[in-house]
Amino acid sequence: MNRKYRILIIEDEAPLITALKQKFTQDGYAVSVAGNGRDGLDSISENRPDLILLDIMMPKMSGLDMLSVLRDDPMKGNIPVVIITNLNAPETLERANQLGVQSAAFLVKANSSLEKIATTVADTLARKVGNRESGAS
């Protein structure tokens, strides 16, 4: 890969942002950060990320509400999303599935190591690239 993948972390907990930013920067991604869903939408327009790492429970606009707005956007609607949350009620997972997030890309933070998140992000990006290539051929 010639250019760095751009990854947008939308998360409101400062310590977690620090850890994630550190991890993904180190792994060679271009990382940008937003503190809630609404700021996230602005940041998407600005930075055009390749992947969004999205928390759910956030002030102003929740991750799922933001995702449903994003999915309606014809230009940016298909950006892959990995959800990282500590809220894993079955209905939350179900709604995420409806918004195009596969169960494998729905991670409970307390149950997932940073390494697990990094692997999931890499897999999701690889699938996206794969889709694009198979679509082009």
Add this chain to the structure above:
Amino acid sequence: MKTARPLIPAWLGYGLFFVLVCVVAGLAILMYREPETDSLLLSWGGVFVAALTIILGVLFWMQYQRDKASTSVEAVNPQLTGAYEQLASCDHELGLVRQLAVELASAISVREAIELTNRYVDQIGIFTVKSYLIYDPRIHGFQQLAYLTEPVSQKQIHALTEAGRALLVENSPKEITKAARECKLDVRVMEGDAKSTRTLNFPSTIVLPIGQSNQMAGVIVIASTQESAIRSAEALDSLKTKLSILAMAIQRVQSFLVDQRSRTQAVVESSSNGVLIFEDDGKTVTLTNGALLEMTGLKKGKVTTADLSVLFAGSVDLESKINEVIKKGNRIKLSNIQLGDRSFDIFLTPIFDYHEDVVAGAIIVNDITHFVEVDRMKTEFVSIASHQLRTPLTSINWFVEMLLSGDVGPLKGLQREYLDEVLQGSRRMASLVNDLLNVSRLETGRLKIEPTPTDLAEMIRGIIKEAEPLIGSKDVKLNFTEPTPALPSVNIDAGLLRQVIHNLVTNAIRYSSKPKSSVEVKLSANQGDEAGIIIAVTDQGIGIPESMKSKIFEKFFRADNAIQMAADGSGLGLYIAKLVMDASGGKIWFDTIEGKGTTFFVQIPISGMLEQGGDKGLIKQTI
């Protein structure tokens, strides 16, 4: 009775008597004409003949009297025979009445009594319609029952029954008159077809009260399509007698029912659950309690099951459920039925008589609004609390992970070791939060079980590989015995079963302490009566103390020796395992000897785990 026949007919007697008198007279003349020849002999002969004549005369006179008497007896004889036959018929009638009385004495329901009586009604003629209005003091209304021998339209049945009602309004005790006036006719056809549309002609229709004056139980209307349906006036009289006996039987049954009802009412009234008891017509309500009226807002008095069906129509088809209870004798539970802003659990249950026939049914309404609200709050609390607990745990996990990875600088030996401990403790805490959330889910909702064909051996190998790091410095060997030939795929919910077996294997390792011990995992299939797939996990660990065996699957329970050995552990693993196995049609049990070791067995049906719809799965540890 036969009279004795005379020895000789009377006329012959008179004839002979006359001839004899002539002979005697002749002899007397003869003796008088020849007195000189042996007069003594002749005079003795005359005396003998005279005596004989007198004796014969007396005999014939007696015979004559006897014949005369016999003639008058013959004249009386037919009258006697008539009287005798009448007596015999009365005796027969009395026998029937006695038989009916005996049969009715054992009748335990009004309907049974009516059906017994029906047989006797049929003996006096052929009636197309037999329609009964029986006063029921429990509902201050009437049981309306009709029996048909050929198809009759509902309209005609009602028209005939109306005549019965008219009689009750005119001529019955005050209470019945009032009920008859207010009663809405809705005759239930017990036998025969009431769907006919043709109009029949009923030239003979008879309306008879059942019982007299203060013993009156109701009225019967019998109608025939024939001109003179009843055999005789006597037959009608005998029917009236039988109806009086029926009246007594009905009143006996009803006084028993009223007594039972008042006992039941007393008990039911104190219940905070709404209770309604209905008859086997699925409509008539014989008992309600205050709680039901309060919950539903229905008015005391004329409540019908239809009122309740209409009320709940938005959420459930109560009418069809009531029919199911009556027709099939099923017990039904309807959970979380909404009515306005309240929630109810509704139970429907049949009531059986001693023949095991459904004679009535009950609806019990339980207002669970409060529980639903508390449950919602609990779920919300658990969800928020777990989220709040998980966030700081995540920080600890991730930063320690980063430190350990050396990304922010190298660590010295002890530093690394201590941070390892921190990470392990923190992950255990995360796992405990998961267990708490799982228990909360399992207890508040139905567990979702989605079986798919799975290679069990492969799944177990995966679990063992995952568990191996737990052995650490312990001298424990982890072995897996696979069946030969290999098992075909089994329908299981891999996520759930994995959690169960993983828990058993980690427990086995955790509670093994002796050197050179082993943990054996064995997969096998049982045939025959106890058919099933069995996964056995055997350890040579501390075992389970005798006194704690019964509690081992209880929530938060940990055996004393287990607590001493390993401080961590939530006491939820086996509890969850049991919930999962029970819900999926499987079993879990154990054999143990304290100090020697334990084997846990998990059995799955040969056909696989039972599928179960639900909205809650278990949280899986990913890490």
